[in-house]
Amino acid sequence: MFRSALTRSSLRACASQMGETGKRAMSSGSITVPFSREYDTHKLPFEMPKEAVTNKEELLGYFKLMYTMRRMEITCDTEYKARAIRGFCHLYDGQEAVAMGVEAAFDQKDSWITSYRCHCISLLRGGTVESIFAELLGYSEGVSHGKGGSMHMYSKKHNFYGGQGIVGAQVPVGVGLSFAAKYATPPGEKTPVAIAMYGDGAANQGQIWEGANMASLWKLPMIFCIENNQYGMGTSKERSSSNNKYYTMGNHIPGVRMDGMNVLMVREGMKAAKEWCSTGNGPIYVESDTYRYHGHSMSDPGTTYRNRDEIASMRTARDPIEYVKNLLVQHNLADPQELKNIEKDIRKEVQDALKAAKNGSIPKFEELYKDIYIGGEDNSKIVYPAYIRMPDRAKSIGSIYERGVSGM
Amino acid sequence: MPDCHESYIVNSQSCRPDLLTILNSAAGLNHSLLLSLTANLCRFTAINSAMRVALQTDPTATVFGEDVAFGGVFRCSVGLKEEFGASRVFNTPLSEQGIAGFAIGYAAMGGTAIAEMQFADYIFPAMDQLVNEAAKYRYRSGNEFNCGGLTIRAPCGAVGHGGHYHSQSPEAYFAHTPGLKVVMPRDAREAKGLLLASIRDPDPVIFLEPKALYRTSVEDVPDGDYEVPLGVAQVLRAGADVTVVGWGAQLRVLAEGCDMARARDGISCELIDLRTVLPWDAATVAASVRKTGRLVVSHEAPRTCGFAAEVAADLQERCFLHLQAPVARVCGYDTPFPLVFERHYAPDALKVYEAIKKAVNY
Structure with missing residues (x-):
């Protein structure tokens, strides 16, 4: 039997922090939102939707979580500059709709692995704002015990x-995760999927091709998810990649590109991708066209290779949180004051979480040589040792x- | 890569006698030895037997690598696909980094991954996955995840004609990585028990199989399920004058060196097989050196930063006042593994004998 995560009980979906908002659709008061942009597809043997059906409850859920992510990342920035958080730190603000859309389409049996830009995925998969801050501060209350x-x-x-x-x-x-998912699923049943997220900068790493070939060869339920935030560290995609259509990079593997600033488009795209993968068709490439407001990491001011106008125009025209807020207001599902109050509450919650995290304890010395x-x-x-x-x-x-056995 | 492999899978049926003669002379082997090697390669080997037991006893166990479904270039996995099915024993593309990452992912979800690197010389593209992903998964996640179900098998070492890229012994690179275990068996019987222990070990293991051991007759290997514990050295011969330490196929060379020393000079050698390079059993070696006062360490890999350097440094810390001679290293030279001068490069029995004699006469 599988020793750990593959046991039936642990595969059972764990109730997510977002509650059921992401999965409960079509309740009363649902609205239909047409997409202003089409999915770009590559060798995709099925049609992508042109609209999404949603409702107030879902949209409020997305708004709250995405705004929490935003405040959390901005607080990280402040705390990093105040030297409370040390080491490397890569922020996700701007890209919130990608993680949110993925989680809204998935269930928590689906395994998820990502790059170093992982705070907000942790928030969706088992972490809390407080435990994430605690991890960043190096305290034993952190998600990885500091x-x-x-x-x-x-x-x-939470299969993260x-x-x-x-x-x-x-x-x-x-x-490998997708292989394990397939291996553990009885023939004829839908398999959980695995998603690996990586950036446009990583997309030309040789080992991605190695993995893609295996996934396709063995028809594994694998989603290659490129979070194209336009810059691999300080190098724009035009200067780093001979092919900027990352969703076509799987060659014969189908691919789809979507607006990564639109949570509904990501959600619908990911639902389609999951359906394709979990029914034995093999892998898919999914590119989310997105943008990061911060620099690559805290040591990158993010303004030397792009200008402030670009960032400002992105915030005005394509901000993923503003998009959800506008939907709520335009469809009379919430009034602006209600949203302002929610934002105020979340700002306070994040500050409270930071305070609580700062009361954390330094890991015991034995953590140095444990694990x-x-x-x-x-x-x-x-x-x-x-x-x-x-x-x-x-x-x-x-x-x-x-000492007996050396090195132990 | 594939054309390089073929010299290892020739058998007496498909190979013309004149070609066998040429191969023999190139290998510096006698004719009958090569014939017996090829005959045995077609039968169940110790490694094959260990993997069969693992597949029988653990339903999550999978075996994969380049050409393993066909039996592998050394015939180690022969018959396994037929017995356990293509979903558990399968070929991978020639993608070492991909194989390692894939195996880590499978192990992270609780599966038992027995992945083969076709030659240890090909393991270097997977270095990042093994050193950064596998070795540190438990540590960086605070024990939330691990890939203890991972075992990477890789044939290593000299065979007489392997040249630069089919002869290397990379154990020292991995011994520098906390979180990995590194094992190298000396013979077929040991190989089976150590491989089963490695597969079942809760930490990722790099299992290096000296190609020379594939020649050992399978009749020496017990049937059934047994393990040889990791991290425990074995004293193969008790002796009084000098401690001789090695691992893997080098043990055969060391035994020969010890025999020479006894026959020619009446020197009594204590011969120790480390069996596991990381974590290594320093206490057993130290107990021996305190008794003999002299230490010779030997491996095929180059001398500088080879694992013998670690053994020597550690033992002088432990046994400084017991030592009656400098710790001697008998290793490969600091050159790429040579094609034409392998016999000069090899730390052979004569070099071992010389080091033993020098230590005793210091």
């Missing part, structure tokens, strides 16, 4: 295989002269 930091957040319970620090490396790992190896009868015993000199010598682990 051992991962910004780039490494995970949740086994985490943020990976190496550009593109998550993609073949994601293919490298395990052993013992039931593989639950921590195996320690041979010798660790602690600040208090008497508390040092092992002895240089008496």
Whole structure:
């Protein structure tokens, strides 16, 4: 039997933080939203929708979560500049609709793996604002117990295989996840899918082709999701990639491109992708055309390779949160004051979460050498390295002269 | 790549006798040895037997790699696809980095991945996946995830005619990576038990199979399910004058060197097989060195930053006042693995004998 995540009980969908808002459609008061832009497709053997049906409850749910993401990331920026958060930190503001749309289309049996830009995916998959801040601050209350930091957040319970620090490396790992999903599904049943998210900058990593070939060869339920935020670090896609139509990069693998600033378009696109993959057709490439407001990381001001006008015009014309707010107001599903009040509440919640996170505790010293190896009868015993000199010598682990198995 | 593999899968039926003679002379082997090698390659080997047991006892176990469904270039997986089906034993593209990542993902979801790198020399494109993804998955996620179900098998070491890219022993690169385990068996019996232990170990393991061991007759290998524990060295011969340490196929060379020392000079050698390179059993080696006062460490890989350097440094810390001679290393030279000068490059029995004698006479 599978030892861990593949057990039937853990595969059962875990109630998501977003509640049921993403899945409950067609309730009373539903509205139909036509897409202002069409899906671009590549060798896609089915039609993509031209509109989405939604309702107040769903839209409010998306708005609240996306605004929480936005405030969380902006708070990270402040805290980073205040030197409370150290190390590497890559922010997701601007791209919220992509993660939100994926989660709205998925169920939590579907496994998800992404790059280092992972805070907001963690929020959708098991993390809380407080536990994410705690992780960034390096406290043991963090989603990865303070051992991962910004780039490494995970949740086994929610099938989130985490943020990976190496550009593109998550993609073949994601293919392995999709293989495990297929392996565990009885023939004839729909398989859960796996999604690996990576950026336009990663899209030309050789190992992505290796993974894509395997996924196609073995018809694995794998979604290659390119979050095209227009810049691979400081290099625009035109300067880095001979093919800017990332959704065509799978060659014979079907692909689709959508407006990654439109949560409904992402949701519908991902629903179609999931249906295609989970019914034995193999993988699909999905490109989300999106934009990041911040620089690549906190060490990149994000203004040397693009101008402020570009960022400002993107905020005015295509902001993913404003889009949802406008829908709510235009369809008389909410009035502007109601939305303002929600924003105010969320700002306070995020600040409260930050305060709570700052009361976290520094991980114990033993975390330094825990989780490298395990052993013992039931593989639950921590195996320690041979010798660790602690600040208090008497508390040092092992002895240089008496240690047994070296390196342990 | 594929054309390089073919010299290993020739068998006596398909190979003309004159070609066999040429191969023999190139390999520096006698004729009967090569014939017996090819005969055995077509039968069930120790590695094959271990993987069969793993597939029988663990329904999540899968075996994959380049050409493994056809039996693999060394015939290690022969018959497994037929027995367990193409969904559990399958060929992959020639994509080492992809294979490693794929295997890590499968293991992260709780599966048992037994992935083959066709030659250890081809493992380097997968270095990032193994060092950054596999080794650190448990640590960076605070034990939320791991890929303990991952075992990477890779044939390594010299066979007499492998040249630059079919002869290397990369154990030291991986021994520098906390989170991985590195195992290299010395013979077929050990290989089966160590491979089963590696497959079932809760941490990712790089299992390096000296190609020379594929020649060992399968009749030596017990049937059924048994494990040889990882991280535990074995004293193969007790001795009083000098401790001789190695791992993998080098043990055969070391035994020969020890025999020479005994026959010619009456030197009594204590011979130790490390079996697991990471984590290595320093205590067993230290206990021996405290008794003999001398240490010779040997491996095929180049000398500088080879794993013998770690053994030597560690042992002088542990046993400084017991040592009666400098720790000696008998290793490959700091050159690429040579094609034409393999016999000069190899840390052979004569070099081992010389080091033993020098240590004793220091």
